[in-house]
Amino acid sequence: MAVRGRPRGFDRDAALAKAMQLFWAKGYEGVQLAELTAAVGINPPSFYAAVQSKEAIHREALDLYPATAGDGSMAALRDTPGTTTDAVHAMLLASVEVALASPSAGGCMDSLGLVNGQDQNAALRDDLRALRRTTATLIRDRLERGVREADLPADIDAERVATFCATVMQGLSLQAQDGASRDMLIGVVETAMTALDI
Amino acid sequence: MAVRGRPRGFDRDAALAKAMQLFWAKGYEGVQLAELTAAVGINPPSFYAAVQSKEAIHREALDLYPATAGDGSMAALRDTPGTTTDAVHAMLLASVEVALASPSAGGCMDSLGLVNGQDQNAALRDDLRALRRTTATLIRDRLERGVREADLPADIDAERVATFCATVMQGLSLQAQDGASRDMLIGVVETAMTALDI
DNA sequence: TGAGATATGTAATTTCGACTACATATTCAC
DNA sequence: GTGAATATGTAGTCGAAATTACATATCTCA
DSSP states (O other), rough: OOOOOSSSSHHHHHHHHHHHHHHHHHTTTOHHHHHHHHHHHHHHHHHHHHHHHHHHHHHHHHHHHHGGGGGHHHHHHOOOOOOOOHHHHHHHHHHHHHHSSSSTTTOHHHHHHSOOGGGGHHHHHHHHHHHHHHHHHHHHHHHHHHHHHTTSSOOOHHHHHHEEEEEEHHHHHHHHHHHHHHHHHHHHHHHHTTTTTO | OOOOOSSSSHHHHHHHHHHHHHHHHHOOOOOHHHHHHHHOOHHHHHHHHOOOHHHHHHHHHHHHHHTTGGGHHHHHHHHSSSOHHHHHHHHHHHHHHHHHSTTOOOOOOOSSSSOOGGGGHHHHHHHHHHHHHHHHHHHHHHHHHHTTTSSSSSTTTTTHHHHHHHHHHHHHHHHHHTTTTTHHOOOOHHHHTTTTTT
């Protein structure tokens, strides 16, 4: 059962990837649809034939982000063997790479995609906040696992340490935007790790 | 030599203070001029008779910010007696209060006022970046003073530690936006301080 | 008191950016 | 080949937000 009508003249997945790059580089409100369609090489009607709205494709980009470039830090947290401390260290180092991997060195898409924008985009801003809270929760879960496995002292405050890690990761995104070098960001991570010698 | 013509019907300083509150709460692009004029109780022409543009009053607000509410952290860094560590600790605790003092619990105005906005506001975004770099420089200066006064070990990397502090402070702003409580933010500061037991 | 100067209110204007109407083009099913 | 279905390009529309035109109001100075 092949599709009827005229076939789409561009690669939707490639367009989405391009959109993600743009949103990552410039934030939601920093990207104009005209810019996006120009980057893909299409006209607005072709875009709207394939996507419901700017907001809709941004949501798709948010889903694509961890599935590709943006998953570095959570993947490191999840997959790094060894101690919990090793995993947290790898996570922070990975978040440095994510921040620098932005097409504009603009930090993490979830952290900076929409910070203080227009009221009309409040829903998206709240979604990003929820994503960030989820990240903090994943970190806390990993720390609590470390406690259960006697890898960390039983008396640590997992939520506090997780919030500290999230704070540093978000700060790293802004530092990347401010032009900090990879070496400097890695130095920040190493300094942060000394706070985790619990 | 009194002023000629009809006198202004509103208090310009009060209007500026209101504008600062709004910009602090919602960011540059999150505030509409209509909202600002409504909050002040005037109409747009009265605003434009007293101020050149939205961008101009935002610049004034950026100047007013440290002169009033926003100066907490730098004042603490500057004025806290005792050790350098005491000063840094006070600075971080003050930045928690600044972040929570925002009319919307929205973090520091310099950190979050315009993160990933429209291309047309690139100049303002760059100004904010410069302000943040200045903050990091002030911290580094204080640390270097600590080294000179033998208050800190001679071999610390002042720039790295200063960048760490700036990273945490900026992260605290985002955490405040994400709804972290004062207790949690203070916990983050205490955790960060353990990284500074150099 | 009147002339000059500045402020205000009403109601635009202007610009920009997301989104779309519509005519045309390309494909599939039969 | 014809018709149904979907895509594309041109050229808009539509709404939102900063900014302003202009008539009027209120003040100082002579």
